[in-house]
Every structure is written in C-alpha cells, then in structure tokens.
Amino acid sequence: MSDVWRYVIGAVIIAHGIGHAGGPWFFQGSWLTDVLASGFLRWIFVALWLLAGLGFVAAGLGILGVLVPVELWRMLSIVSAALSLAVAVLFLGGGMNQPLFNALAMDAVILVALLIFDWPPQRLIGA
Numbered sequence: 001m002s003d004v005w006r007y008v009i010g011a012v013i014i015a016h017g018i019g020h021a022g023g024p025w026f027f028q029g030s031w032l033t034d035v036l037a038s039g040f041l042r043w044i045f046v047a048l049w050l051l052a053g054l055g056f057v058a059a060g061l062g063i064l065g066v067l068v069p070v071e072l073w074r075m076l077s078i079v080s081a082a083l084s085l086a087v088a089v090l091f092l093g094g095g096m097n098q099p100l101f102n103a104l105a106m107d108a109v110i111l112v113a114l115l116i117f118d119w120p121p122q123r124l125i126g127a
Contacts, residue, residue, distance in 0.1 A: 005120060006063055013077060014060030016106050020053025020084065022099065029091070049087050055080030074114055081110040 035041060055076050062073030085107040088100045113119045 009120060010060045010063040012060075013056050013063065013073075013110070016103075016110075017053045017056025017058075017060060017080070019103065020049055020056065045087050045090065048083060052080045052084035052087070055083070077110055078114055081107040081114075085111070 058068050059073045059076035059080060062068035062070055062076060068076070084103060088104045088107065092100050092104070
C-alpha cells in the first residue's frame with residue numbers, strides 16, 4: 001500500500017511542478033501594481049515561479065527516490081508551495097485568474113497537508 005501512495009503523491013507533485021511551465025503567460029497584471037507585470041520585475045517573478053516548479057519536480061522525484069534524496073521531499077514541497085503561493089497571490093486579478101487560482105489551491109493543499117496535518121505520515125509512504 002505504501003508504494004501506491006508514494007507514486008500517487010509523487011506524480012501529483014511532479015504534475016503541479018510541470019504545470020508551472022505555463023506561468024509566464026499568467027502574469028498579465030497584478031492587483032497590487034501594474035509594475036509587477038512589466039519589464040524586469042515581471043521576469044524576476046517568472047524566474048521565481050519556474051524555480052518553484054523545479055522545486056516541485058525535485059520534491060516529486062525525491063518522494064519516488066529518484067535523483068533527489070527522499071529526506072528532502074517534504075522541505076522542497078513546503079518551500080516550493082510557499083514561493084508559488086506568494087507569486088500567485090501577487091498576480092491574481094490580473095487577467096488569467098483560473099490557472100493562478102488552481103495553482104494557489106494546490107499550494108494551499110500541500111502546505112496544509114504537510115504543515116498542519118503532517119500528512120502523509122512516514123509509515124504510509126516510507127519516507
């Protein structure tokens with residue numbers, strides 16, 4: 001049973017990370033200021049968004065025990081979700097809200113599961 005959970009959770013986290021590749025098109029505007037969605041600042045947020053995506057892929061590979069030490073998957077997931085959440089919140093209301101809202105929801109689920117409920121437990125996935 002533990003292998004099934006490990007593969008499912010790893011695949012979901014990797015899929016979320018791959019989904020981040022669409023991020024640059026989502027940053028059309030910001031509720032905070034239009035300056036965030038233009039010029040050099042926009043590319044900083046694009047880089048942070050893509051970095052979070054890479055972090056999710058690494059976390060998913062970690063939970064699967066591929067290329068990344070299994071001990072790092074939780075930390076990578078938490079850091080990536082926090083970074084992704086922060087960037088998504090800044091760009092909500094700027095045009096393409098649905099993909100950002102979906103990313104925000106997934107980030108929130110990851111953070112709540114890992115930080116509040118301490119789920120999945122190590123005994124369930126073996127990591």
